[in-house]
Structure formats: structure tokens, C-alpha cells
Amino acid sequence: MSKSEILFNHATTIIPGGVNSPVRAFKAVGGIPPFIQSAQGAWLIDVDHRRYIDYIGSWGPMIVGHAHPTVVAAVQEAMGRGASYGAPTEAEVHLAEKIIHMVPSIEMVRLVNSGTEATMSAVRLARAVTGRDSLLMFEGCYHGHGDAFLAKAGSGLATFGVPSSPGVPQATVAQTLTLPYNDLVAVQDLFNRHTAGIAAVIVEPVAGNMGCIPPEPGFLAGLAEVCRQHGTLLIFDEVMTGFRVAQGGAQELYGITPDLTTLGKIIGGGLPVGAYGGRKDLMQQIAPSGPVYQAGTLSGNPLATAAGLATLEIIAQPGFYETLDWRCQRLCDGVDQLLTDAAIAHTSTRVGSMFGLFFTDKQRLKNYDDAKTCDVDRFRRWFHGMLREGVFLAPSQFEAGFISMAHDDATIDATIEAASRVIKTL
Numbered sequence: 495m496s497k498s499e500i501l502f503n504h505a506t507t508i509i510p511g512g513v514n515s516p517v518r519a520f521k522a523v524g525g526i527p528p529f530i531q532s533a534q535g536a537w538l539i540d541v542d543h544r545r546y547i548d549y550i551g552s553w554g555p556m557i558v559g560h561a562h563p564t565v566v567a568a569v570q571e572a573m574g575r576g577a578s579y580g581a582p583t584e585a586e587v588h589l590a591e592k593i594i595h596m597v598p599s600i601e602m603v604r605l606v607n608s609g610t611e612a613t614m615s616a617v618r619l620a621r622a623v624t625g626r627d628s629l630l631m632f633e634g635c636y637h638g639h640g641d642a643f644l645a646k647a648g649s650g651l652a653t654f655g656v657p658s659s660p661g662v663p664q665a666t667v668a669q670t671l672t673l674p675y676n677d678l679v680a681v682q683d684l685f686n687r688h689t690a691g692i693a694a695v696i697v698e699p700v701a702g703n704m705g706c707i708p709p710e711p712g713f714l715a716g717l718a719e720v721c722r723q724h725g726t727l728l729i730f731d732e733v734m735t736g737f738r739v740a741q742g743g744a745q746e747l748y749g750i751t752p753d754l755t756t757l758g759k760i761i762g763g764g765l766p767v768g769a770y771g772g773r774k775d776l777m778q779q780i781a782p783s784g785p786v787y788q789a790g791t792l793s794g795n796p797l798a799t800a801a802g803l804a805t806l807e808i809i810a811q812p813g814f815y816e817t818l819d820w821r822c823q824r825l826c827d828g829v830d831q832l833l834t835d836a837a838i839a840h841t842s843t844r845v846g847s848m849f850g851l852f853f854t855d856k857q858r859l860k861n862y863d864d865a866k867t868c869d870v871d872r873f874r875r876w877f878h879g880m881l882r883e884g885v886f887l888a889p890s891q892f893e894a895g896f897i898s899m900a901h902d903d904a905t906i907d908a909t910i911e912a913a914s915r916v917i918k919t920l
């Protein structure tokens with residue numbers, strides 16, 4: 495038995511499913527997840543000394559590559575000055591300034607500890623300032639594990655959401671409305687029918703939690719317009735897309751100004767951080783400057799702030815995104831061509847350095863129903879084939895992939911070569 499197997503078997507007896515976040519357990523693809531011992535640049539090394547080219551990047555944060563010397567030095571230096579104080583620090587001010595400078599719509603920002611906290615807090619704020627309770631989200635989008643987001647559409651034409659997980663109160667998700675992604679007409683219809691008013695629309699401006707599904711032209715602008723007409727706040731959940739699809743996130747890429755934005759992943763540089771921000775008049779409603787309560791013992795933590803600041807400094811270097819996008823395009827084009835040559839039905843998607851590969855004959859994927867047409871058995875063979883070749887992809891058809899600045903040409907060539915061997919077995 496491999497050391498990973500021994501660890502996993504033991505872990506399942508003391509940690510639910512053996513993991514601290516569900517998708518890590520390989521349930522969708524079967525098998526045993528490698529236990530990682532260390533990482534460097536584009537590579538992961540497991541406890542059995544196997545090396546993998548990493549396309550998970552901790553599910554998004556590791557955009558500058560693993561153990562980047564600048565980030566490591568910043569965290570080490572911060573740790574030497576103490577891990578946490580429960581009092582404000584200068585570095586938090588610098589990080590807030592950087593976020594405001596980089597993300598177009600953010601005038602004021604609050605740091606939290608995860609993306610989940612950011613989305614929960616942004617929705618609370620939206621409900622507070624609009625005096626309304628309802629929330630609209632889109633099927634297949636993920637906004638963390640807050641109760642309000644664990645909803646799915648009720649049957650028929652019912653507008654009330656129903657819980658998508660046991661333990662979520664019916665009453666909580668009754669206020670959560672869900673519609674298919676990219677369906678602006680359905681959004682307009684819903685707003686016309688919903689006379690009580692909707693507090694907020696929350697959306698992943700590029701969907702990354704049902705594979706990578708970009709917004710259709712006009713979808714985001716249409717949402718902004720509907721929200722404006724109805725006094726509803728538009729929340730861009732940029733936990734994944736922030737600093738990923740462009741320095742200023744999807745809002746910069748598509749030129750849309752949301753009222754509130756949630757961030758996470760990259761701003762922590764691999765440490766636990768989230769943030770939410772937006773218009774000053776809204777953000778000033780947060781305690782202690784306003785009445786909307788939200789707090790955190792470790793929020794603005796010095797180590798996380800140091801890692802975030804160092805990461806944001808690296809991505810602000812000229813040409814960073816051009817290089818990253820070009821490399822990701824080379825990767826996607828390379829694999830796409832091999833699959834086409836092998837006559838394997840697929841659609842590949844990419845926005846910046848975030849990508850998706852769907853084994854489906856649908857040419858254009860717009861929403862979760864489209865994503866669900868995928869051949870998940872073929873995905874399973876693809877995933878395990880690539881893993882055996884030393885390429886670690888996200889272990890589910892319904893997750894996006896990421897590259898980092900450490901994925902140089904040689905790494906990408908090696909990946910395409912591995913793919914050419916695996917595709918013969920699909």
C-alpha cells in the first residue's frame with residue numbers, strides 16, 4: 495500500500511470522508527487522493543515522492559506558483575513579528591489600498607477569513623440596505639457554504655428555493671431564488687413577477703464551479719440594468735475570478751460595475767483570506783461605522799495579509815497577465831487539437847488563465863444543464879490517465895482548472911505530451 499493509501503484509510507476514520515473539504519476526496523472520479531507533502535512552482539510532491547504538474551492551484555489562489563520566494567519571505571518575516579494581535583496593523587491598510595486600486599468598483603473593503611464569509615456578509619449588507627429579504631442566484635454557481643446559498647429551485651414554477659443540503663432551514667432558502675445561468679429573459683420575467691422586490695443578485699461573472707462557463711455577451715450588462723431598474727444590488731462573486739481573469743477581475747474584463755464584490759483565494763496568496771467591498775455609502779453601513787454587524791477574531795491576520803500583499807505585488811508586474819493568458823491558451827489549444835484529431839466530442843473553454851474541458855457534443859455551454867450533458871465516465875478515464883502521467887487535474891468534470899506563472903513552456907509541453915498518450919485510451 496502507498497503511504498497516501500494508508501493515510502487516507504486512517505483519515506476516513508477520524509475526519510469525515512478523510513478530508514477537510516469534500517471535493518478533495520475524489521468521490522466524483524473514484525480512487526485515493528495523493529496526500530501532498532510539498533509544492534514548488536508548478537509542481538506538487540506527494541508523500542510517496544511522486545511529482546505532479548498542478549492544475550488545481552489550491553482551487554485558484556496559487557497564481558504566482560507554489561512557494562514563491564517573495565511570498566515565503568513575506569510570511570516568514572511577518573511570523574517573526576507575531577502571528578495575530580487582535581488590533582489593527584499597517585499592512586491591512588496597505589492591502590485595502592491595493593485592492594481598491596486594482597478592483598474598479600471597490601471604494602471601501604472589509605477583510606474576512608474565507609470566500610464563504612465574504613458572500614454571507616455581502617448578502618447581509620444587501621438585505622440591510624434594501625430592507626428586502628430575497629436573493630437571486632444561478633444554478634451551478636457556488637458562493638460558499640452559507641445556508642442562504644445551499645438552495646436549489648423548487649419544482650414547477652414555484653419561486654421558492656428548497657434546501658440542497660440537510661440541515662439548511664426551509665425558511666432560510668425560501669428567500670433564495672434560483673435561475674439558469676446566462677438566461678437574462680428568465681431574470682427579467684422573475685423581476686416582473688416578484689413584486690416584493692429582491693435585495694440582491696449574486697453571480698459568478700465567469701462561472702467556475704460547473705467547469706468554466708463564460709458569460710454570454712450581454713448577460714452581465716443585462717443583470718446590471720435589471721438591478722438598477724429595480725433597486726436591487728448586484729453582487730459579483732469574484733472569489734475565483736478576482737485577480738485571475740484580469741488584474742481587476744471579471745468586472746474589469748467585461749467593463750461592468752457591480753454594487754458589491756466578494757473576493758478570496760488569490761488575495762490570500764494561499765493563506766485563508768476573503769474580502770468584500772464596493773460603494774462607500776454601502777460599506778459604511780458595516781459595523782462599527784454602521785449598524786450591520788460583521789466581525790472576525792482573525793480577520794486581517796498579519797500572516798495572511800503579508801501573503802496577500804506579496805502576491806498582489808507580483809501580479810501587478812507589467813506583462814503578468816499577457817504571459818499567463820498566452821500560456822493557458824497554448825495549453826488549451828494543444829489539448830483541444832489532440833482531442834479533435836482523435837474525434838473525441840468535447841468543448842474547451844477559457845477565460846484568462848482559468849479553463850474548462852467538457853466531454854460533451856454540445857458546442858456551446860451556457861448553464862448547468864448544458865454542463866450536465868458531459869460524459870463523466872470519459873472524464874474519469876481522462877483524469878486518472880493524466881494523474882498516472884503525473885498531471886494533477888481537478889478531480890471533477892464540474893470544476894475549473896488554473897495555471898500559474900510557474901507553468902512555463904516546458905511544463906505546458908510536457909502536459910500536452912502526456913495528454914497525447916492519455917487520449918489514445920479514452
Ligand SMILES: *Cc1c(COP(=O)(O)O)cnc(C)c1O
Pocket residue numbers: 607608609610611613636637638639698702703731732733734758759768
Ligand atoms: C471558492 C469560492 C467560494 C468560497 O470560498 P471559500 O474560501 O472556500 O469559503 C465562493 N465563491 C466562489 C465563486 C468560489 O469560487
